Amino acid sequence: MLRLFDSATGEVRELTFRDPGRASMYVCGPTVSGLPHLGHGRFSLVWDVVRRWLTWHGLEVTYVSNITDIDDKIITRAKEEGRSEEDVVTEFEGEWWIAMDALGIERPDVAPHATAYVDQMVALLERLLSLDIAYVTSDGVYFDVSRVPDYGLLAGQPLESLRAGARVEANDDKRSPLDFALWKLAKPGEPQWAAPFGAGRPGWHTECVVMSLDILGDGFDLHAGGLDLKFPHHENERAQAVAAGDTFARHWGHNGYVMVGNEKMSKSLNNFTSLTDLLAETDQRAYRLLVLRSHYRSPVDVTKATITDAERGLERLDAFARRFEDAITIGDGFLRAADYNFDGASKELVDAVTRRVDDDLDTPGALALLFDAVSTANAWADGAQRDEARELAHTVAVLFGAMGLSLSTTSDDVDDATRALVEARDAARRERNWNEADRLRDELVNNGWIVEDASGETVVRRAKR
């Protein structure tokens, strides 16, 4: 079974599950105030792979990921562009799902919206207020972090240490700079919900607590997200849950940053790169391969060079898939190990890959094994071992599929003019008219095709940009 680094304990430990045979995951989703960026893509891919891998192991996974549809950034954008908050949310949630589909990410079982949970958030705040863990100020409701004994668990340092490093704020009535907003009182014209402590909107850290506990129940198995959410966002979520008497998540997972030119991509640095743009310009599987090729907790540098590198890797895999076309058909969606009977070289491969992925999601190690198997199967097919090669190829495709990477066996659509050139070239070749055949090949290449003579016939496919 899968072992994962747990941010709460600081060590790799075996995932254990509240309910035998069932896994529950909550992954912090996006605030839909703009186009999805590369960081969104990475966390979505990483936790999609975890979800698939647990399913591969035979678990029934319930995967929840929220949409934050009320937030300062949404209000700001709406104001700037002179439209309603709903309009902004609708547009960018639409873009979000388009990008997720393009990345081959399975939709969550439940994708709750924050605005649908305001009543429950208000109830939680009333509870925290009654316990004197939350307090009201002139601009909202705040959480008193000193009331949670192990505050700083996820940050990896004690409260005092965090307090020493906290920046001084210009504001306010907060008891401590680390205290965080649970509720923001509305200014005129802002979206607002009624509450006993004044009309306003919920703070970001509250929504995930309420939604995760409502949908998955206390003690759910894995709470995950990007590393930048570890502190303060997840710390603060946990503080609320613990203060309210829950144990919250059994296990915390965080994926590493996306770097752009050796610097963290972040809002303040304003060096965001849009996922939507990346997907429009590249093979949509390239980012998944790039993410699988790096360890999930390490930073990944996304550049033209690293994406191109991944695309070339895909070309090798696709050429492999075309060669074993009839052995590659595996269908979409979740794959389960129990549905297959592996033996011989295939069993060895499956076992070795499983050991790697189970070891804190060592997908780079797993990919090395799979690329090795690609070479092996090709070599067998070059020799006389056709059947063994086909079987191994099938296993390779299944394992890639288990991680959400599909190999393409389909040729590109060929237009009539191109087909005419292909037929003319084959005719020339039959007549051993090599000059004409080569001239036609050059023409095809100039038109952006890659030309191969597979089993004596001209086969073309689109060259990558």
Place this chain on the structure above:
RNA sequence: GGCGGCGUGGCCGAGCGGUUAGGCAGGGGCCUGCAAAGCCCCGUACUCCGGUUCGAAUCCGGACGCCGCCUCCA
């Protein structure tokens, strides 16, 4: 100031005391009418300085460099 991570061959990227990571790019060969695809072979890397050890990219100490968190962010 506190906490944490990283520095590997042309590039990317694993590695967790001793036997080949892998990908991309490059070179040589086989195959091919010539190519492409595929196969075989090749580079012999680990920031620096000490130390532990029979043996270190891997452990310890130090130096230098880079990055992140402690503020919004996935």
